[in-house]
Amino acid sequence: MQDDVIDIRLLEAFAAVMSAGSITGAARLLGRSQPVVTRQIQDLETDVGYLLFSRNGPRISPTPKGILFYAEVERLLLGLKHIRDRAAAIGAGALPVLSLAAIPALAGGIVPVALATVDQALLPRQVHVQALSAENVVQSVLSQSVDFGLASLPVQHPGLDVQWVCEVPCVACLAADHPLAKRKVIRLKDLDGRRLLTMANPYRLRRRVDDAIARAGAIPAEVIDTNSSLTAIAMAKQSLGIAIVEPVLTSSLAMEGVVTRPLDVAIPFLFAAVSPTGRELTPTITAINDALRVAVTLMPGAKLHGGEAALSEPAGEPATSERDGT
Incomplete structure (x- = not known):
């Protein structure tokens, strides 16, 4: 891995593609353009040092390494969501999530x-x-x-x-x-x-x-x-x-x-x-x-x-x- 820290937006793009099954669907979920999501996936693959998706024309499918990586990304993103929820609860003076x-x-x-x-x-x-x-x-x-x-x-x-x-x-x-x-x-x-x-x-x-x-x-x-x-x-x-x-x-x-x-x-x-x-x-x-x-x-x-x-x-x-x- 080239950098010590991976941009969270790249992980969000990856998770969205895994969920939607396509770059187009992921772009729609994230409210980003298709070229932006494509570039983010490419940047993430460069960061981790291996392909996350196999390309066959416009179709993509996760590689075996991509599937394993997704399990880690999903857990991380869920943890970050809980942190945001907890921060909001603390700010509102409510019970923590x-x-x-x-x-x-x-x-x-x-x-x-x-x-x-x-x-x-x-x-x-x-x-x-x-x-x-x-x-x-x-x-x-x-x-x-x-x-x-x-x-x-x-x-x-x-x-x-x-x-x-x-x-x-x-x-x-x-x-x-x-x-x-x-x-x-x-x-x-x-x-x-x-x-x-x-x-x-x-x-x-x-x-x-x-x-x-x-x-x-x-x-x-x-x-x-x-x-x-x-x-x-x-x-x-x-x-x-x-x-x-x-x-x-x-x-x-x-x-x-x-x-x-x-x-x-x-x-x-x-x-x-x-x-x-x-x-x-x-x-x-x-x-x-x-x-x-x-x-x-x-x-x-x-x-x-x-x-x-x-x-x-x-x-x-x-x-x-x-x-x-x-």
Whole structure:
């Protein structure tokens, strides 16, 4: 990179082209002329030292490096927007803008429940809630572009303070007319020869699901994996298979056409509430943290553990109820 500092206008032009899919569309979004945006993209490519877009006549498409670079630019621009929002709030004498980040299941399931119970006088006029991958939640908290985060384990990092860890057993989701839907408990061995719907990330919940199924001696005939438990549940509703997911969404949202059943083996889903190390929790964050702790206990079988001491991941073990699956 030729310069130590990249002009923010170049990054805005790049983000606009990525969003619009064309120079013309980006110029329209930014209120700039097409030649100006073209020149800004060229200047940015010169600054970073590699091509961000492939050109084919008037058409452009992001290069693999451009796609990776966009993830960083998007996070930076969002952080700058939050800084502007906070500056405006300070100038107006208002509560500072609140930024939260959580993995999608928690952002859609637990966070709304918690926010609804917080004293509204403690909430600022603007609240940003981002649904991100666990890795991006951690990075956002580390960079302090968000105030508080919820991420699945592992989250150990010297720049994070772990407020608490929640452990809750996974459940099976099936279409209401599935042959196994009448059972009170789904046995992992019943997945043998059936299609499994599961998470894609091999370093988090997926590893524990695979290990538990292997110990049960089951071999799914097929697997569909996804990065969203909501997607897995939606596929189960369409009779595409049996979903093994954390019970966050199933315990907080109505799932018409889907039945949820406990498993005969406890497959723990673990997640943590994290904040930047050394940063004192504001009254608003403290209230949200307390509300989240209450909200997570509404999930069947949920257990709360304190901070760093609870970051080890337990192996699955037999559940205590109806292990014959009938």
